[in-house]
Amino acid sequence: MDRRLAITCLVLAAWLCLLSQRAEAQVGWREGFETPQTTWLDAGGDGRYRLAEHRRSMQGAHGGVGCETLTVEVGSSGSYIYLSHEIGHAPVIPELVPSVWIRADRPGIRVFARVVFPRTPDPRTGAPISALLAGTTYSKVGNWEQLYLEDVPTMIARQARVLRSQLKSAVDTHEAYLDRVLLNVLTGPGRTHITIDDLEVAGHVQTPELLPGGAPGGAAAGGTQSGTVPELVRPRATVELNGSVMMVDGRPFFPRAIEYQGEPLTFLKDRGFNTIKFATTPTPAVLAEAERLGLWLICQPERPPGLGEVDTSGQLLEPIGPQFDRVLAWHLGENLTGRELSATKRWVEQLRRADNRTGRPIMCEAEAEIRAYSRMIDLLLMKRMPLGTTFELADYGTWLRERPRLARPGTPIWAVVQTQPAVELLEQWSLLGRVRPTSGACSSDQIRLLAYSALAAGARGLCFQSRSPLSAGDPATRDRAAALELLNLELHAIEPWAAAGTVVGNVPGITIGAAPPVNQKGKYQGVKNKDISRHGEIVPATVLAEASAVVMQTDRAQLLLPIWTSPGGQFVTGQSAGNGIAFVVPGAPEANDAHEISPGGLRPLRHQRVTGGIRVTLDELGISSMVLLSQDPLVLSNLVQRVSQSGRQAARLQHDLAVSRLASVIEIDSQLSAAGHVVNESAGWLAAARKGIDECNALLAAGQTRDAFLEARRALRPLGQIERSHWTQALKGESGPLASPMTATFISLPGHWNFAAQAKAGKWGRNRLSEGQFEDLDRMVWAGWQHYEHPQDGVRTEAELSPAAPKGGRFSLRMAARAIDERAAAGLVETPPVWITSPAVEAHAGQWFQISGWVYVPEPITGSLDGLMIIDSLGGEPLAWRLGEARRWTKFTLHRAAPRPGPLRVTIALTGFGEAWVDNVMIEPWLPPGTPPEPLPPGNRSAFIRLPPIRRN
Numbered sequence: 001m002d003r004r005l006a007i008t009c010l011v012l013a014a015w016l017c018l019l020s021q022r023a024e025a026q027v028g029w030r031e032g033f034e035t036p037q038t039t040w041l042d043a044g045g046d047g048r049y050r051l052a053e054h055r056r057s058m059q060g061a062h063g064g065v066g067c068e069t070l071t072v073e074v075g076s077s078g079s080y081i082y083l084s085h086e087i088g089h090a091p092v093i094p095e096l097v098p099s100v101w102i103r104a105d106r107p108g109i110r111v112f113a114r115v116v117f118p119r120t121p122d123p124r125t126g127a128p129i130s131a132l133l134a135g136t137t138y139s140k141v142g143n144w145e146q147l148y149l150e151d152v153p154t155m156i157a158r159q160a161r162v163l164r165s166q167l168k169s170a171v172d173t174h175e176a177y178l179d180r181v182l183l184n185v186l187t188g189p190g191r192t193h194i195t196i197d198d199l200e201v202a203g204h205v206q207t208p209e210l211l212p213g214g215a216p217g218g219a220a221a222g223g224t225q226s227g228t229v230p231e232l233v234r235p236r237a238t239v240e241l242n243g244s245v246m247m248v249d250g251r252p253f254f255p256r257a258i259e260y261q262g263e264p265l266t267f268l269k270d271r272g273f274n275t276i277k278f279a280t281t282p283t284p285a286v287l288a289e290a291e292r293l294g295l296w297l298i299c300q301p302e303r304p305p306g307l308g309e310v311d312t313s314g315q316l317l318e319p320i321g322p323q324f325d326r327v328l329a330w331h332l333g334e335n336l337t338g339r340e341l342s343a344t345k346r347w348v349e350q351l352r353r354a355d356n357r358t359g360r361p362i363m364c365e366a367e368a369e370i371r372a373y374s375r376m377i378d379l380l381l382m383k384r385m386p387l388g389t390t391f392e393l394a395d396y397g398t399w400l401r402e403r404p405r406l407a408r409p410g411t412p413i414w415a416v417v418q419t420q421p422a423v424e425l426l427e428q429w430s431l432l433g434r435v436r437p438t439s440g441a442c443s444s445d446q447i448r449l450l451a452y453s454a455l456a457a458g459a460r461g462l463c464f465q466s467r468s469p470l471s472a473g474d475p476a477t478r479d480r481a482a483a484l485e486l487l488n489l490e491l492h493a494i495e496p497w498a499a500a501g502t503v504v505g506n507v508p509g510i511t512i513g514a515a516p517p518v519n520q521k522g523k524y525q526g527v528k529n530k531d532i533s534r535h536g537e538i539v540p541a542t543v544l545a546e547a548s549a550v551v552m553q554t555d556r557a558q559l560l561l562p563i564w565t566s567p568g569g570q571f572v573t574g575q576s577a578g579n580g581i582a583f584v585v586p587g588a589p590e591a592n593d594a595h596e597i598s599p600g601g602l603r604p605l606r607h608q609r610v611t612g613g614i615r616v617t618l619d620e621l622g623i624s625s626m627v628l629l630s631q632d633p634l635v636l637s638n639l640v641q642r643v644s645q646s647g648r649q650a651a652r653l654q655h656d657l658a659v660s661r662l663a664s665v666i667e668i669d670s671q672l673s674a675a676g677h678v679v680n681e682s683a684g685w686l687a688a689a690r691k692g693i694d695e696c697n698a699l700l701a702a703g704q705t706r707d708a709f710l711e712a713r714r715a716l717r718p719l720g721q722i723e724r725s726h727w728t729q730a731l732k733g734e735s736g737p738l739a740s741p742m743t744a745t746f747i748s749l750p751g752h753w754n755f756a757a758q759a760k761a762g763k764w765g766r767n768r769l770s771e772g773q774f775e776d777l778d779r780m781v782w783a784g785w786q787h788y789e790h791p792q793d794g795v796r797t798e799a800e801l802s803p804a805a806p807k808g809g810r811f812s813l814r815m816a817a818r819a820i821d822e823r824a825a826a827g828l829v830e831t832p833p834v835w836i837t838s839p840a841v842e843a844h845a846g847q848w849f850q851i852s853g854w855v856y857v858p859e860p861i862t863g864s865l866d867g868l869m870i871i872d873s874l875g876g877e878p879l880a881w882r883l884g885e886a887r888r889w890t891k892f893t894l895h896r897a898a899p900r901p902g903p904l905r906v907t908i909a910l911t912g913f914g915e916a917w918v919d920n921v922m923i924e925p926w927l928p929p930g931t932p933p934e935p936l937p938p939g940n941r942s943a944f945i946r947l948p949p950i951r952r953n
Helices: 002-027 152-167 265-270 284-293 338-354 370-376 393-406 423-432 444-456 475-493 495-500 633-644 647-674 682-701 705-731 749-761 777-783
Strands: 029-031 041-045 049-057 067-074 081-091 097-104 110-121 128-137 145-148 177-184 190-202 239-242 245-248 256-259 275-277 296-299 327-331 362-364 379-382 413-417 462-464 502-512 530-532 538-553 558-564 578-585 593-598 601-604 606-610 613-621 626-630 786-789 795-802 812-819 834-837 841-843 848-857 868-872 881-883 886-897 902-904 906-910 914-927 949-951
Touching: 029 081, 067 081, 081 190, 097 110, 097 177, 110 145, 110 152, 128 152, 177 190, 245 495, 256 475, 265 284, 284 296, 338 362, 338 370, 370 379, 370 393, 379 393, 393 413, 393 444, 413 444, 423 749, 423 886, 444 462, 444 475, 444 502, 444 538, 444 558, 475 495, 475 633, 475 647, 495 538, 502 558, 538 578, 558 578, 593 606, 593 613, 593 633, 593 705, 601 633, 613 626, 626 633, 647 682, 647 705, 647 749, 682 705, 705 749, 795 834, 812 834, 812 906, 848 868, 868 886, 881 886, 906 914
Parallel strands: 256 275, 256 462, 275 296, 296 327, 327 362, 362 379, 379 413, 413 462, 786 949
Antiparallel strands: 029 190, 041 081, 049 067, 067 190, 081 177, 097 145, 097 190, 110 128, 110 177, 128 145, 239 245, 502 538, 502 578, 530 538, 538 558, 558 626, 578 613, 593 601, 593 626, 606 613, 786 834, 795 812, 812 914, 834 906, 841 902, 848 886, 848 914, 868 881, 868 906
16 A cells, blocks of 8 residues: 555656646746846837837836836838847747737737757858747737747748748758847837837746857846847848739838939938839948848849850859848849840849849830840839920820730839939030039929829839939939938828729819709709719819829728829929819728828818719819728728828928928029019919918927928919919920920029020021932932831831922821731830931031921821920930821921030931821021021922831841
């Protein structure tokens, strides 16, 4: 009996010992935050932030009496802000479960643990490689919630596979251990209050190993910890395309990129850019700086020498290592045509073999052979610079929507957004109008219109064109930097729609008036566009041609982005605003609320169910208006958080832009008025602008950021009216915009009038262009006229001297392009199928010329938005004259100056399907006052024969 009792006692003791060991393994390691010293450390982030009020508190703890509290203030958010806590040296076993209790006033905080692989060195540092394991995310706002990681061995095995793919080498998981718990406390712009308690690591087996900083592992419960935050706490982000959506770490990402011109990367990050585009391969120092700041890069890889002439069966590119981890996408060139197609294909093949990061996209900007390029790369960069050209803003949006039809179906697009006038335009300002050369800046309204037109066309990323450093100190560059920073704040607010939303349609703007009178039969009089509400009343609605809006859809909300496309807006936008403008949003649930998004918060809008959807009415619609339609409180809360803390910065930026523009308008208006070009309403409009800025200042001082922003925007509208009125005056007597390059913007108008006065003082000399009357083919060929063709499948072209209704003489030049099959007729013309180039006229530097002629386009040209183009070699494509239709002979006149000695040629390009006639093309030099008359040239003889083509592939 005693023996059985003894055995029973031994078994019971062993069982109790095992239970004790298991209990110890379950508790393992614990920090209760009961002492006065804080132990969570700032481990860095990729956005502007600071930690405020970081302390231990003896109130409101989850367990015990103490906890750790802090406030995170975020200016511009990135993807992470890490807090780090040492946990000693915890070998990986199945029972290992790190956990921590969190209470916060915003959701989204996530727990991580750092795993170290001591048997695998990091190729960058030689130290053991490490990675972050992701746990659960905080969602119970205002309440305690336990965040944890479970099944750590499985997570480590999965992470090891990822590291093997990235490093192209084995990763040994033996003796792996956890040494830190981290919290990603980034929840968006603004303030987040966080309380942390009861950090535990169940299954933590105490070991005597030292931490990297030399401190013993395994701090006792409630003990303090020493050592610094290790350098490597950032996980290697995953980058891939999911359909058209760029995914970073599994989350939709919207690139806001700018072309790099040597600025400090911190400066660009502070302006709100999350991506920088390089023309070449960045230096190691730049790569390291981008890694530190959390910026993404678009750049070229090193191009193998001789690529295109050598066999690519061997490995020409060196393996691309982890120093390029911050490269978001590889960019293989701009303005690519068929000439570069073969070499680019070889480069792509080499790059895919050399890049150790699977899924990183390859992109390019193709001018021709778009379908062929789209078959070999992952996404296309669409580039068009319409500001200051004859290409209308409304056509720009259409061009962006239609251009992808030339590519492989489903190919994602990003868009380049112009921010500066073309170099050719600035040269003409200097030479013709004596306008001081400057880097120039397009207006903030124009830049925004281009950006939102790109979003409306489905662009999943924006790259802002930049030709000079954005950090320069001249006034034009400061305005450009402020405009881009303000736009980036807007884009960040609507990033969920920009990154992954679906464009569901465009809706016109309508102006809503009072109820119309009723006639004797009880019917409404004068109502052309009846809008019947659910209550039965009828309100007259007139379509506002200048305003439309794109509707973007996510799972839980719709976003309405108004876009102003007034004719000539690419030159001067005008006020681009209106009162009492409504949009009928199709497909929106009746329960949705409508809010106008503005800096500092959301403002409810009037809305009601009508035939076709929900009509949303804005009492005051400006160029920066945005409207949210949703009934989801989480969507509303998230958006409020995004815009609330950026409100003061947005109002300050808008104020600074208004002040700068007021000063510019006052200066230019004074110059024009002194020269006799007066806008009678200018005084009143200037007074209204000053009043708006004064009210903005008062509201800023009172902390009313939303109203301050609106007053600054209102101050711009009368200034836009002054600009538009002066611009309209300058166009009188001209054959169209860009006949004088100085009519391309408001700021260059004094130069236009200076040029006009000086040109009038002299005279235009004898025509220097041979055979521009198109009367004799032999003489044309002898003089140097050339006919180029771009053969395209399904397209037939013609160029001939035609006797049909010439403007002068017996013949005129006829150009035609026609589709010879139905597929071509329904498609787009990728490049101009036919153009005629004149012989050269020698020009010396600074010489002025008048280029003129007559055109006749009886029917609209289809398949291209450029129509018939007249391009001179001095101004190039940016200063081209475009005409889509002219039912009678129409004259064009272009004034140009030669920036340098060389030939001057005129190119006549038919860019789509249709036919056009051209006649009496001349190039006349300007002669200063007192120049004697020139002798007239001999007359021409006529002929009738087709102009032989020169084919270009």
